[in-house]
Amino acid sequence: MGQISSLHKIHFISIGGSVMHNLAIELHLKGFLVSGSDDEIYEPSASRLAKYDLLPAITGWFPEKITADLEAVILGMHARQDNPELAKARELGIKVYSYPEYIFEQSQHKQRVVIAGSHGKTTITSMILHVLNYNNRVFNYLVGAQIEGFDNMVKLSENAPLIVIEGDEYFTSPLDPTPKFMHYQPHIALISGIAWDHYNVFPTWESYVKQFELLADSLPKAGAIIFDETDDMLDVIGRKERPDVVSTAYHAHPYKVVDGKTILVTAEVGEVPVLVFGNHNMKNISGARAVCERLGITDEEFYSAIQTFKGASKRLELLGSKATVNIYRDFAHAPSKVEATTAALKEQFPERTLIACAELHTFSSLNKTFLKQYRRKLNAADVAVVYYNPQTLEHKRLEPITEEEIRTAFKRDDLKVFTDSAALTDFLKSLKWENTNLLLMSSGTFGDTDLKKLSEEILVF
The missing domain is CATH 3.90.190.20 (Mur ligase, C-terminal domain)
Structure with missing residues (x-):
């Protein structure tokens, strides 16, 4: 009785993207009516969308899918500016979001943690999610890889007081050259390191570094920046004076390697064997621990959880x-x-x-x-x-x-x-x-x- 009309109807332009398809699945699981289009969909996106009956029957763009009863359209990075579905949405005056804008919209009243950096951000985000999950905390998230213990890469629920987001520095959408991480407006930002990449997007080292400085400068009063102090450029950004913003530096966690096994050396709980290895992962552990500490996780809780972290998919x-x-x-x-x-x-x-x-x-x-x-x-x-x-x-x-x-x-x-x-x-x-x-x-x-x-x-x- 009038129930159908109150349902959220959302259409994804470029539904096959790695975050886009996960967001589509999450909204579907929340009871939204989800549709989508794309001109090419690869695995694992295709199978995962098919499992929930969200895989478009035919690839391509179909303006007729854009109807006046849509609450919003979410535009993926893969679409072009002249996309016919986008043109139709604008013509009908339907609200168009990029996925970072939509994630922010859904988490405005939550504490927002963003993990950024040229390398390590997926692993650090995954470590934090693993620790929070192990300790039965209620939280939302967005992460760029499959991790054990999590069915989907995006979670948006009403009751979670917190969202942990892997934030990248690349363009938000074909219409918006702002770095994605700027849209999340974090209260806590971790930057894991700056190493120039994506020459096609950032033709100079300076233009690349600038994105991370913008993120650090955007933190609100009582916000926190957590950064790898062994990165020269980041050390400058991290230690810059920002009124009422807490600055926390980290470096590789002390460790030793015995018979091909890595063991963390801690003052708090003694020796802690872990399943990940390498100096870069010891930095990742320190960064994750600094974030978890700000989220009220004790050292005992952190070290107990991190022992069972197996790593994010396709990372060593x-x-x-x-x-x-x-x-x-x-x-x-x-x-x-x-x-x-x-x-x-x-x-x-x-x-x-x-x-x-x-x-x-x-x-x-x-x-x-x-x-x-x-x-x-x-x-x-x-x-x-x-x-x-x-x-x-x-x-x-x-x-x-x-x-x-x-x-x-x-x-x-x-x-x-x-x-x-x-x-x-x-x-x-x-x-x-x-x-x-x-x-x-x-x-x-x-x-x-x-x-x-x-x-x-x-x-x-």
């Missing part, structure tokens, strides 16, 4: 292991991440040979001007390999790069360079695999290589 994820061989994949693609991940694995297993493969797949990594940022970043590896697909360069309309130019950029004469994924697979399968670890780093797929299958084939030695 163990694909397979046998006797003295471990095979990992990692999302690392930017220079600072490639360096940190390679060093972490060598430190954890110093006596094992480390074969590290990095795929150059993003716009920045394949840009001739930016390529030199990779100088010596694979030095911790005993065998260093780079793979790239020349067709990706054509697709991104970038000028061709020779194998020699890549060797020069990485500053490593013995660097092995592959442009054919089958040749890379053959090379890896031909190696001796005793007392050796393999690290596969990419935000892509090494030319559609089935990494799980490759791992199984290697481990048959």
Whole structure:
């Protein structure tokens, strides 16, 4: 009886995005009527949307889906300014949000925590969520990767007093070049480190750093900034005088490595074994602990929870292991991440040979001007390999790069360079695999290589 008309009807333009599809699922679970469109939807978005009957029947844009009874339209980054559905929404005067604006709208009356930085933000956010969950706290969240114990990457409920958001520095939508994290208006902001990336969005180092300074300067009175003091640029931003804003610096948590296992050394509760490793993850733990402390989590509660944190999906994820061989994949693609991940694995297993493969797949990594940022970043590896697909360069309309130019950029004469994924697979399968670890780093797929299958084939030695 009149019930249907009071339902929230929301339409997603570009529903296949990683956050967009999670937000669509969360609103559907809250009882909203959700529709959406996209011109391409990849896995895992397609299966996850299909599970809730939210996958568009046909790809493409359909202005007829935009009707006057819509409460709002949420516009994804993947859509273009001339999108026909967007034009129709404007014509009908329907409220158009980017997803950061919509998340803020839904969390205006909550304490807002934003985790930002060039690297580590997904892991730090995941650590905080894990600790809060372990300690039975009620909270909302938005995180950029699947984590164990959480079905969805977005949670919006009325009763939660708090929301923890992974905030990135890239454009909000095709209509709005503001960094996404500025829309959340955080009370607490953590910045994990600044390493220039996304050359296509921020053509200069200065323009990139500026985004983080804007975030720090936006904190309200009684707000807090938490930052990695070992990052020179961040140290300057973090220590800047801001009236009535608390500034907390952190560095890598004290730890030791014993027989390939990492143990935190704490003054409060003694030694604490953890499942993640590497100096960068010790920084991540310190950052997460500083945020949790501000949220009223005690040291005992934090250390008890962090022992069972397995890491976010595709972050030093163990694909397979046998006797003295471990095979990992990692999302690392930017220079600072490639360096940190390679060093972490060598430190954890110093006596094992480390074969590290990095795929150059993003716009920045394949840009001739930016390529030199990779100088010596694979030095911790005993065998260093780079793979790239020349067709990706054509697709991104970038000028061709020779194998020699890549060797020069990485500053490593013995660097092995592959442009054919089958040749890379053959090379890896031909190696001796005793007392050796393999690290596969990419935000892509090494030319559609089935990494799980490759791992199984290697481990048959």
